[in-house]
Amino acid sequence: MTDRLSSQDAALLRAEDVQTPLHVGTILRLAPSDIDPADVVEAVVTRTGRVRRFRQRVREVPGRLADPVWADDPAFDPSWHVRRSALPSPGRSAQLEEFVARIVSRRLDRTRPLWEVHVVEGLSDGGLAIVTICHQVLVDGLNARDVTEVLLDTPGGELDGAEEEEQAKRPRDVKAVELFAGALVDVVTRPTKLLDGVRSGVGSLRQTATDVADSSVEAAKFLLHASTDGTSGSPLQVGVGTARRYRIIHGDLELLREIRAASTAAGTPVTVHDVALTILTGGLRAWLMSRGLPVMTGTSIRAMVPVSMHPTTAGELNDLDDTPTGGHLKACFVNLPVGEPDAEMRLAHIAHTMSRELRSGHGVAADLLAGLPGFAPPTLHSLGSRLSGALSRRTHSLIVTNVPGPQERRHVLGVPVTGTWPVLPLGPGHALSVGITSYAGFLEVGLLADRRGLPDLDLLVDAVPEALAELQSTFGLPVRPTTAATDALLNGRKAARRKS
Template sequence: MTHLGPLELGFLELEDADPHVSLAIGVAAIVDGPAPSPQDLRIWIDRGLESHARLRQSVRRAPLDVSAPTWEDDPHFALAHHIRRTALPGPGGEQQLRELIATELTERLDRDHPLWRITIVEHLAHDRWALILRAHHTLIDGISGITLLEDFCDGPSTAHQHGTRPGNHWRTGYFDRLKAILELPVTVPLATAGTIRALAPVLYSAIAPTAESSLNGTIGQQRRYAVARAELPQVQEICTALGVTVNDVAVAAITAAYRRLLLLRGETPHPGELRVVIPVSTRAKDAKQILDNRISATVTELPIDVNDPGTRLALVHRRIRDHRTRGEAEAEKSVLTLARRLPAGIVASALRVVTHFPQRAIGTLATNVPGPRHRLTLGGREIIELWPCIPTAMRLRTTIAILSYRDQLIFGITADYDSTPDIDTISASIETEISVLLARARGRRPPRRLQLVSRN
């Protein structure tokens, strides 16, 4: 059996702490051509099952958490628990698909079975259909989730060479854990000083309350979902001209979107008002095929008080660079490594206490996942777009996932239904800001309409 780590255990505790959230993440693939037959679908899913034994395993928790939860084979595994077919109402356009995805994001996965599900959506306009793949965050992170989708697709896969070897996962027995605990007085001080220095800004940002705004607060059961699009070559043109990264441009566009959202709501954006969690992958290239979580995170302030798009981008670039220079993500990775050496009951109890305190420091989450640059197909049917889908939790009324696929960058925006009826403002403003930055990169003034939208 394989034990869950402290990060995976944290996702379970977070979901248990709030009946309004589901901690499943996923992707919606928009596919050209007719929807698959049950036989075709079974062929695709069998590819993933052959590559990833974890898809047949469910989480088992020990009484009183005396040991860490484990992944164990489901003796009653049946595909019927993991496949759903549905159809969109007319006209079967993007709006109807977005509403379906929002509904999917509210549904929790059944912990009595392996924590993943595929929904086949028929009757999309323009002779298309969609495949929505969702899995619990204990099972995948953004990169491994996209890898899983690729393993369902046509073409050669090397997942079986990496993903199912016993040695690829952390294992331990009672005496190993006891030995690790006894060594803590020696090993902890050796790493403590540097880790604390790196983590101090993160910890402060994660607990120090910010000014009240409509972006943070209680959330209900229902969700809204929207998408924004950008052409990756155009974003890379901005990067080359202005000396920034794709992630910088994406975060700057998100900053502009939240600024405009607040202004349209009659709120004045203030410095330090909006802090964002930005997950950082710690996954090595040779671990791409392993279904687990290998992420850390930084917390930074979005300069929503800044009016000028170029200045906003420069500030975003500098702040993200400074967080990386301080080694915050590596420090968090060290803390997670240390937490693995503690008794599961202690870790679970600490997480349970933390998740029951309403956080008032973070306003949103923005995660950027590099997707495949090559064309994906399912049974010869081309995947036209990939929409990332992530949940909201911990008083975050909106979250944004950014996913690249071929020459496109897609922003998947999830929001609490009641507090964010204006979700389309976010998607439209992201697209506008990238257009404004592209015009600046090309040395010309953007159209007046775009200038006004960006400044607002």
């Protein structure tokens, strides 16, 4: 009974409700092949079953005398967690996005281990998709990583990073009296843990009182669309419901590198990450204007951007290899200048802010195990989301995680992964989250939104390619046609909208 959740993880579990499920998802899209989906399901069952954490569930201590513990689930059934699903015809990205939006809208079953894997058939190209869901408390970067990481092949085709742990005889269920006794021992031997729990409870009560007081002025805040702090009155800070929308963007990473090179040559050194944020800012600007909201010079949207400070050979997206790092995540706060009409000035502003944040001590750092093996992006996205959840929602209107991924293709049972997109949860009062991953020469972006709060998410998604073209034109770069994959994605999405 020593494997107890931290006070922060316990608070996360208790704060979760039906409006804000706190799990992180990942989509892996596999190339068309003759592989049997049943073989993929069997491999997922085998690989996840070898990791003990994926066979454990959270048990509350009677009376909440102490924080919950991780305990082996005697009724663990991997086939319940790994499911086969199929998209309706025609199986384009629009149908995959709707499938993802529906399964991430609901909370995971607390009586079972907190993860799911869906093997999805029926894609228009004949390939498969694997959608994983992991609760934030399951992924701490130390004892466990995201389930996605154990599904991918190593170069030798072996289990990637999972514990080669044979399942012994079925574990017995832990009785409530044992949980209670273990909590008493902890209270006696580690009284500071009890004090931490009390402090956490007092903090929760204070937060509740503050939220009640704030509700009386919420409507007035939303009228201040041009607030200089980028949070008050933001249309992205609204009450969220239980339904979600999800959209993916598939872009060419080389186009962002060309913009970086052109800007640097013009005298403004920037990173590819700065370019990605600027394109998102341009999309948000067009989206706000499409809503008829006043977008003035000083209008901004305050984003919290958790950045991986761990040096990596796949760091083209962050370009942080020359920055002194200690192996951690850093929360950078950036006022995205949606009110700036000039794309080059937007890029310069974001580059300056990011540089200042990364080289100052003002960010919020979270310890992270250096040298994460395997396919680290899903774990880092989850850790970034945890970092956002630990902060007050008043500090930012939007979370944008940016995680550089491998630039060589990964495989599942020898089948290449052609694309991967993150699915970040929504926090209380946050109607949009954005996850960015670079993978195999592409920039993969996943946007999750509240279905009621952002009914016009498609307008934002359609504005992003236009913001890219604007930035290319600003630096005199040719606006090249989009890739066939991007064309198919956009056309399929627009066709689905027309049909609806």
